[in-house]
Amino acid sequence: MAKSRVLLVEDDRELAGMLGELLADEGYETEAAHDGQRGLHLGLTGHYDVLIIDRRLPVLDGLELLRRLRTRAVTTRVLVLSALGEVADRVAGLDAGADDYLVKPFEAEELLARLRALGRRDLEGAECLPLGTAALDLLRHEVVLPRGERITLSGREFELLRTLAQRPKAIHPRAALRTRVFAESTGESIVDTYVYYLRLKLGRDAVRTVRGLGYQIGVV
């Protein structure tokens, strides 16, 4: 997955610098604008995954900037930052087209969590669990191989693989897998059978057997 691109429109250069570093540490690719005019220009011409807009900006106010972007059909997710924290201010910000509104001062952790939430919306939950060099698409119940090839899994196959992949270092006892993935009444060997199915689809090394203890996720 490529880095998420963020446009940060903030006139306080000190704060902008700190946020820029914070975002870079989290793996975002950040561009900055220090006034509304410049923010408008970049917002219209560049493509970003999220815009962070300070409400108070020189030249062009943050909310006005936001409105102009929205009327120009820019639908990028927008998080508005502001020192104005009254309910009426927040309502005004949201109704101007913001997707979220965070009041200064804020904790870095919360900003990051809200950014993650905004970024998630466009992926439509296409989150993946790492699976060695491949990945497990949790939304579509598919394994995505490094070259982009997709292998669809049946419901049970998916549940089993997900359980294994959720704790990749753990060794999962048969009984635990049977309880988690299958119904109470199923036979003792159901886990073995489904491990066999997974290995048919994904290759012999997809699941590792730890004799006497259980199974562990392997390399796909």
Place this chain on the structure above:
Amino acid sequence: MAKSRVLLVEDDRELAGMLGELLADEGYETEAAHDGQRGLHLGLTGHYDVLIIDRRLPVLDGLELLRRLRTRAVTTRVLVLSALGEVADRVAGLDAGADDYLVKPFEAEELLARLRALGRRDLEGAECLPLGTAALDLLRHEVVLPRGERITLSGREFELLRTLAQRPKAIHPRAALRTRVFAESTGESIVDTYVYYLRLKLGRDAVRTVRGLGYQIGVV
């Protein structure tokens, strides 16, 4: 545009009642669940534009409910309500899959503004929805193929395709489509039939089946 549908999962019946009225006044169509189990069932089978989930719920905790919905490919926007307002609580809620997190007590105005922000659609007001290489003309109920050819859709066909196209990356469960496009009393297989009609008119790949989960818009 039809009314927005909201599922309210809140165990405090007094608050639920008040919110229900508030939402009704604002033109939302609201359903309520008073515990997590019921919320899970409704969330999985119904079709809503936004879910409002209280964090503290009997039977099944709010965040656990949210996680279960997310693992079942429910990508509906979720607003979590909670008395727990620490930064760590908010981060936990957002990372569990919430799109927004509002701390009790809150002002009605802010809740409504945040709901509006969540309910806003990307291409609201547009006259066409993109449909792979083609487009869906919302005014004339026609699909416009790349070469300009037009295919007229019946009312139901159009509603179904529009629902799919509105969130092109999401997987739409059968039950959700049935609730949204067809009357309450229609049979279980009505969605299948109309998907079949769409495929007759637009080609086999117009709608993609994700076995066990639902349908997704494909390439036309």
Place this chain on the structure above:
DNA sequence: CGCAGCTCTGAGGCGTTTCTGAGATCTCCG
């Protein structure tokens, strides 16, 4: 009225999934 198109029902069919169980194979330890 008669026709055409739309909506919905329900039945039949087909490929997939799930689960069982049994034989083959492996591994460890005495």
Place this chain on the structure above:
DNA sequence: CGGAGATCTCAGAAACGCCTCAGAGCTGCG
């Protein structure tokens, strides 16, 4: 080495999900 227990492999039965489509009722129009 040999046996016991663990694991693997796989065929088959039943259930399920999904697709297809004919037909009945309805609506609107000429």
